[in-house]
Amino acid sequence: MAVGEFDLIRRYFQHPLAQAGARAGVRLGNGDDCALLQPAPGQVLAVSTDMLVQGRHFFPDVAPRALGHKALAVNLSDLAAMGARPLAFTLALALPQIDEAWVQEFATGLLELADAHGCALVGGDTCAGPLNLCLTVFGELPPEQALRRSAAQPGDELYVSGHLGQARLALEALRGRWPLPAAALQRCRQRLEWPQPRVALGLALRGQAHAAIDLSDGLLADLGHVLRASGVAAQMDVPALLASAAVGPELRALALLEPALALTCLLAGGDDYELLFTAPVAARAAVERAGQEAGVALSRIGRIVAMADAGPPCRLVDAQGRPYTLPPGVELAGFDHFA
Amino acid sequence: MAVGEFDLIRRYFQHPLAQAGARAGVRLGNGDDCALLQPAPGQVLAVSTDMLVQGRHFFPDVAPRALGHKALAVNLSDLAAMGARPLAFTLALALPQIDEAWVQEFATGLLELADAHGCALVGGDTCAGPLNLCLTVFGELPPEQALRRSAAQPGDELYVSGHLGQARLALEALRGRWPLPAAALQRCRQRLEWPQPRVALGLALRGQAHAAIDLSDGLLADLGHVLRASGVAAQMDVPALLASAAVGPELRALALLEPALALTCLLAGGDDYELLFTAPVAARAAVERAGQEAGVALSRIGRIVAMADAGPPCRLVDAQGRPYTLPPGVELAGFDHFA
Incomplete structure (x- = not known):
């Protein structure tokens, strides 16, 4: 039986506000010309x-449930x-075309993550x-606590959450550029296809961190966005990064075998969806607590310095x-996307 | 010279808030992980x-400036x-691919309309x-004045703004199904490619109209959305519609030559982007003033009645x-879209 556009929406994309645990800020949901949203006072x-887009952000054969999850x-x-x-x-x-089984799986992955948040x-x-x-997507926050890209200050320390580079390593393995044992590939592919947004960490960092960005383009590229927006420079301590919790077991093994590829994945991996943020030295203990509250390891990997007249905005340095x-x-x- | 994603955004899609006449509700614009919006108190x-999508909503050879306009x-x-x-x-x-001339024209059409609003x-x-x-898109309104699809009441009168069916007639002519003289085709194509959103009318109808919807799927289909959402039925007075200002000169001529095609364009045309709304009889004078304020003709074409147990939710009737x-x-x- 042919299913039309309106049936599709009714069958798979109704999302009762109660099921979503929707807060009072959702004044009107689906089904009118507009939804109505009102942030808290x-x-x-x-x-x-x-x-x-298929082929750019996901493979044509991606599991639709994973795609629904990742899209959100x-x-x-x-x-x-x-x-x-x-x-x-x-x-x-x-x-x-309408493939109902595909749409149902896609909607399930999408709405499960939506409900969780x-x-x-x-x-x-x-x-x-x-x-x-x-x-x-729409979120709420007190504007004075927004973690803006432009808020990094000289003297801030530079942090990342979680493990970096696993999604890129999965891509390299799937493209046949690097062999990974099945269990390791499975873990890395999980990071590529089922990223977990660091919502709890972002909330815990309110009032503590200065600037923040999520890692989608790669550590150095996204750090560059923060530095440009803030008009500052950074020194990234590469040995500290390599020794930190930002390097998970797969990347640690890779670093022993093929250090250049490991550094490519860590510094320019993309699709990490971890947070990169800066915070003043005085906030160290509070930042540590924020990581514990959010249940994610944080690594201190460098510091923000004043912009120099010459040289790159991000200098890679050693411990000295x-x-x-x-x-x-x-x-x-x-x-x-167009390079 | 190759232009990348970030250059593209910087060159063509920067939209200084002052240029846009942005109101205080825009707390933070482009360039961070999120924009920050705050509706007025x-x-x-x-x-x-x-x-x-190309091929569905516009022809591959559409002028990019018109496409930018229409998208917004x-x-x-x-x-x-x-x-x-x-x-x-x-x-x-x-x-x-990046065709800078195309992108520039697209951005011009888009941002000119944005500035105007x-x-x-x-x-x-x-x-x-x-x-x-x-x-x-994001707009502001007092929630109690929202013109909801679900707010039509028995006894309300049914109105449409502007002329209907011209966009569909342009499509039929461009597809070779109906010959139109050049000047008439030009006027109809203008409606198809450069629709003018009835923003001023929507604002003027606040507090006067009950339910409203914009006509994108066609008069009867969109009326059906209102009736279902409101749990009511309607009687549409077809002779009143045919005699009304909703029928522009091209459709009036067509009705004399090929009445079935004229009625197809009027009742199921699609892409009209006029407003269909209901208002109580007591608001007649206020509705008339709203049309005058907004500079658009309004036509009274029927009325809302209680839902009957049987029969279609919209009955086509004559003056009696x-x-x-x-x-x-x-x-x-x-x-x-999938039919």
Whole structure:
């Protein structure tokens, strides 16, 4: 039986506000010309949008449930990087044809993550076309506590959450550029396909961190965005990074066998969806508590310095502050969709 | 010279808040993980999203400037149908390749309309992929004045703004199904490619109209959305519609030559981006003033009645309330992207 656009929405994308644990800020959900949102008193609405395209952001044979999860996860990651609490989202979806089993799996992955974050699906659009997902997410936060890219200050220390580089390592393995044993590949692929947005960490860092960004383009590229926005420079302590919790077991093993590839994955991996943030030295203990509250390891990997007249905004250094020379073969190009 | 994703955004999609006439509600625009929006005290944020795909929503050879205009216009039309005042929007854009001349024209059409409505571009995403545009718009309104689809009441009168059916007639002419003289085709094509969202009318109808929707799927299909959401039925007075200002000169001529095609365009045309709304009889004078304020003709074309146990929710009637029989050949299928 042919299923139409409106049936599709009714069957798979109804998201009762109660099920989503929707907060009072959702004044009107699905089904009208517009949804109505109202941030809590004293708070503002944080808004972010991301588009995912087949072949660029996911493989054609990706499991639809994972795709539904990831489509929302990468958007929630932007809210986390701002310190915002998720409130709601919209979904626009172009589908080459209606495959109900596919849509059902996609919706399940999407709405399970939405429910876990009390984030209500409040509107959207469905049309026929090459597979394309565009989500816009909304969160709430007190504006004076927003973790802005432009707020890094000289003297701040530089942190990352979680493990870096696993998603990139999975990609390299799937492309046949590096052999990984099955269990390791499975763990890395999990990071690539089921990223967990660091929402709790972003909330815990409110009032403690200065600047934050989520790692989607790669550590150095995203650090570059923060430095440019803040008008500062950074010294990244590469040995500290390599010794830190940011390097999980797969990358630690890789570093022994093929250091250049390990550094490529760590410094320019992309798709990490961890948080990179800066905080003053005085906030060290509070930052540590924030990591514990959020249940994620934090690594201190460098510091923010005043912008120099010459030289790159991010200098790679060793523990003594001397220039650190990368081994040949490290690929540092920041991710650019048209490069 | 190769232009990358970040250059593209910097060159063509920077939209200084001052240029956009952005209001205080835009607390933070482009360039961070999230934009920050805050509705005025006592107001809420109205949110709507629309995706436009080549071949479905526009021809491959559409003028990029018109496409930029239309992409925002159809989203502003959703705000208008809610009675919301435009505040900001985000743009996600998948492009097959970077054609700078194309992007510049697209951005010009987009931002000219944005400026005209004080609607700031506050964020977005750009990636490589089959051409796809996804916009999310934000407006402000007092929630108790929202023109909801579900608010139609028995006894209300049914109105439409402007002329209907011209966009569909342009499509039929461009597809070779109906010959139109050059000047008439030009006027109809203008309606198809440069729709003008009825934002001023939506604002003027606050507190007067009960329910409203914008006409994108076609008059009967969109009326059906209102009737279902409100749990009511309607009687549409077809002779009154045919005699009304809703029929512009091109459709009036067509009705004399090919009445079935004229009724198809009027009743199921799609892409009109006029407002369909209901208002109580007591508000007649106020509705008339709202149309004058907004500079658009309004036509009274029927009334809302209680839902009957049987029969279609919308009955076509004549001036005496007797069933109106459409001539053979009228195509009334509501627009469905997968039908």
